[in-house]
Amino acid sequence: MRIGDLLLMSISSLWKRKVRTVLTVLGVVIGTASIVVMVSLGLGLNRSTMQNIEENGGLTSIQVWESGNFDSETSDKDRKRLDDELVKTIAANPHVELVSPVLSISVLAKCGAYENNLDIRGMSGEALARMNFPLASGEVPLAEDTLAFLYGNQILAGFMNSRTGSGYWMDGTIPDIDLQNDAIFIIYDMDSYYNSQGNQGGSGAGAAAVKPPKKYIAQCAGVIDGGLETYKSYSWSVYCNIVPMEAHLKRIFRGKAIPGQPLTATGKPYKEIYYNEIYVEADDMEHVAEVQKWITDMGYQTSSNTEWVDSTKKQYGYIQAVLGGIGAVSLIVAAIGITNTMMMSIYERTKEIGVMKVIGCDMRDIRSLFLLEAGFIGLIGGLVGIGFSFLISLVINRIVAGMGMEMTLSYIPAWLAGASVVFAVFVGMASGFFPALRAMRLSPLAAIRRG
Amino acid sequence: MKKDKTVITVSDLYKIYRVGETKVRALNGVDFSINRGEFCSIVGASGSGKSTLLNMLAGLEKPTKGEIVIAGEHMEKKSENGLVRFRQAHIGFIFQSFNLMDTMNAIENVALPLTFQGMDRRTRTRKAEQMLDMVGLTKYKKHKPTQMSGGQQQRVGVARALVVEPEIIFADEPTGNLDSRTSREVMELMQRVVREKKQTLIMVTHDNELAGFADRIFHIRDGKILKIEEKT
Ligand SMILES: Nc1ncnc2c1ncn2[C@@H]1O[C@H](COP(=O)(O)OP(=O)(O)OP(=O)(O)O)[C@@H](O)[C@H]1O
Ligand SMILES: [Mg+2]
Numbered sequence: 001m002r003i004g005d006l007l008l009m010s011i012s013s014l015w016k017r018k019v020r021t022v023l024t025v026l027g028v029v030i031g032t033a034s035i036v037v038m039v040s041l042g043l044g045l046n047r048s049t050m051q052n053i054e055e056n057g058g059l060t061s062i063q064v065w066e067s068g069n070f071d072s073e074t075s076d077k078d079r080k081r082l083d084d085e086l087v088k089t090i091a092a093n094p095h096v097e098l099v100s101p102v103l104s105i106s107v108l109a110k111c112g113a114y115e116n117n118l119d120i121r122g123m124s125g126e127a128l129a130r131m132n133f134p135l136a137s138g139e140v141p142l143a144e145d146t147l148a149f150l151y152g153n154q155i156l157a158g159f160m161n162s163r164t165g166s167g168y169w170m171d172g173t174i175p176d177i178d179l180q181n182d183a184i185f186i187i188y189d190m191d192s193y194y195n196s197q198g199n200q201g202g203s204g205a206g207a208a209a210v211k212p213p214k215k216y217i218a219q220c221a222g223v224i225d226g227g228l229e230t231y232k233s234y235s236w237s238v239y240c241n242i243v244p245m246e247a248h249l250k251r252i253f254r255g256k257a258i259p260g261q262p263l264t265a266t267g268k269p270y271k272e273i274y275y276n277e278i279y280v281e282a283d284d285m286e287h288v289a290e291v292q293k294w295i296t297d298m299g300y301q302t303s304s305n306t307e308w309v310d311s312t313k314k315q316y317g318y319i320q321a322v323l324g325g326i327g328a329v330s331l332i333v334a335a336i337g338i339t340n341t342m343m344m345s346i347y348e349r350t351k352e353i354g355v356m357k358v359i360g361c362d363m364r365d366i367r368s369l370f371l372l373e374a375g376f377i378g379l380i381g382g383l384v385g386i387g388f389s390f391l392i393s394l395v396i397n398r399i400v401a402g403m404g405m406e407m408t409l410s411y412i413p414a415w416l417a418g419a420s421v422v423f424a425v426f427v428g429m430a431s432g433f434f435p436a437l438r439a440m441r442l443s444p445l446a447a448i449r450r451g
Numbered sequence: 452m453k454k455d456k457t458v459i460t461v462s463d464l465y466k467i468y469r470v471g472e473t474k475v476r477a478l479n480g481v482d483f484s485i486n487r488g489e490f491c492s493i494v495g496a497s498g499s500g501k502s503t504l505l506n507m508l509a510g511l512e513k514p515t516k517g518e519i520v521i522a523g524e525h526m527e528k529k530s531e532n533g534l535v536r537f538r539q540a541h542i543g544f545i546f547q548s549f550n551l552m553d554t555m556n557a558i559e560n561v562a563l564p565l566t567f568q569g570m571d572r573r574t575r576t577r578k579a580e581q582m583l584d585m586v587g588l589t590k591y592k593k594h595k596p597t598q599m600s601g602g603q604q605q606r607v608g609v610a611r612a613l614v615v616e617p618e619i620i621f622a623d624e625p626t627g628n629l630d631s632r633t634s635r636e637v638m639e640l641m642q643r644v645v646r647e648k649k650q651t652l653i654m655v656t657h658d659n660e661l662a663g664f665a666d667r668i669f670h671i672r673d674g675k676i677l678k679i680e681e682k683t
Contacts, residue, residue: 355550360539361567
């Protein structure tokens with residue numbers, strides 16, 4: 001028989017028994033929907049966590065620090081510092097997509113009566129662009145000839161009025177500062193600053209008067225979006241391009257040690273600037289652990305989110321399996337329903353099957369007819385079930401959103417939708433297998449017997 | 452070339468059913484041969500073994516013992532699939548209770564054996580329509596079985612058996628469910644068509660008058676051929 005004729009015949013025989021077909025399909029709909037919804041919960045949880053991880057430093061990024069443990073015998077020469085050489089070495093690794101040195105320094109920012117201690121992080125323009133900061137205003141400081149700052153979204157909240165002592169965290173008053181446009185002054189030389197402050201406040205006895213350090217006006221590149229309350233890994237930082245930052249610091253601290261930089265045995269600063277941290281992006285999540293180990297083996301300290309990711313994955317894998325198992329029970333019930341329906345159908349059609357055999361229908365075609373019927377029940381059930389699942393998923397996510405949680409609890413990716421339809425068809429055919437065999441083996445004599 | 456004319460050869464055929472402890476000898480040693488283009492009828496009392504014989508000739512049942520050679524092939528040696536293929540190619544079957552598909556109209560019913568053979572829709576519909584014209588149902592092509600009389604339904608049944616152009620047609624009491632006038636009409640139709648196409652027809656019947664349409668009449672009693680009556 002031709003495929004088209006087989007399909008038509010099986011559809012028309014389902015159509016002939018509409019009510020029973022619909023009821024059987026309904027079972028498959030419920031079965032498919034419960035599996036899909038259950039699995040989608042596991043996937044949704046997993047995805048929300050992954051997004052969370054990504055916002056907290058990404059899935060592929062690695063932080064590199066100097067190794068902290070040195071005993072007294074470690075000579076200064078052996079000490080592994082973060083320098084340009086290391087940056088080059090790491091960049092040469094084929095699994096590394098991006099490397100940027102990170103130079104950080106603590107400074108004091110002043111704007112009118114407001115003061116704030118800022119942590120400035122200088123990184124390469126490439127790395128800054130890669131971080132994908134959501135911007136409230138301005139732009140990412142990519143220019144290498146001027147020093148400009150990108151403020152984290154919670155920086156504004158950190159400014160305190162030095163006269164009244166009030167601040168956002170104290171009494172909720174939002175500082176009257178426009179980070180983008182107001183003139184903000186930065187004091188880099190904190191030691192000198194506090195020394196001079198101490199002089200003014202003290203009785204003047206003893207130490208010679210210390211001149212307060214120079215203030216530099218800060219140029220603002222942009223402000224990161226997110227509001228004063230949302231915390232992300234970047235919320236408290238001020239970012240700038242490392243090239244102008246290095247130049248600027250060298251100018252300010254000419255002949256002196258830049259704060260945070262190591263000193264020689266004789267207390268002199270080195271010529272080269274050493275970094276506080278190196279930021280590395282691997283090309284793929286799969287390679288993070290490998291790259292990380294490679295760097296650790298060179299004698300540095302590293303950190304990434306791989307372990308977090310791995311444990312999360314494992315955990316949600318279990319949850320998914322359990323939820324899917326619960327859903328599977330209802331599909332098994334549906335499968336039994338299909339088998340039952342097909343059996344009934346064969347009993348009813350004993351004579352018809354016999355006639356078909358007598359007038360020349362292959363055994364294989366009879367089997368195919370029944371398998372197709374069962375497969376159709378699975379297919380229709382699967383398709384409707386998927387539609388139903390999307391509906392349930394929507395409702396669940398609405399409810400979750402209504403409770404004020406910022407996540408999609410139920411997530412149905414395309415592969416899940418596709419796989420569940422295929423699975424439903426498979427279950428249908430598997431349920432129809434024994435009935436189909438039975439139909440195939442029915443005696444053609446049934447056609448001749450009366451009644 | 453005498454052998455070439457023989458289309459069915461049955462030798463030493465037995466069919467024994469076991470019902471509990473007792474054995475029922477439905478066929479108890481049957482030998483005969485039938486020539487191409489012959490119209491044979493089988494008559495006998497109820498339970499004499501007529502249907503059993505016909506079913507075995509059509510390959511619907513396996514004999515307990517003996518040989519059945521049709522068109523040069525041994526029926527008793529074929530697998531079930533082999534029998535299906537043999538029936539597709541050589542055999543048409545007409546049922547007492549018509550056995551048409553309720554959901555299909557006359558054309559679709561007649562075309563069904565061709566559908567099973569894998570013929571395309573256009574060709575098989577054309578052939579089915581030709582057959583329906585031939586059995587005089589031109590006006591009833593789109594009717595479903597429930598919209599036709601018994602005689603009309605059996606005409607569809609005849610058309611369905613003949614559409615594959617089989618060498619041999621088996622009919623088990625084809626007029627058993629029809630009144631005597633309609634029975635005659637259907638008989639005349641079958642006789643005419645079979646003569647035209649030189650097909651072999653083997654028919655079981657209770658009715659001696661209808662048996663008289665045949666070239667030869669096989670009388671059966673208790674699973675044995677009592678006599679073969681030749682008509683001149
Ligand atoms: N499947 C079976 N199992 C046991 N005995 C059977 C079976 N089929 C037929 N028989 C017996 O074989 C004998 C012949 O039956 P068969 O159906 O051939 O009779 P028949 O001549 O066609 O009768 P009728 O004219 O009533 O149709 C009967 O005695 C019947 O009881
Ligand atoms: Mg009988």
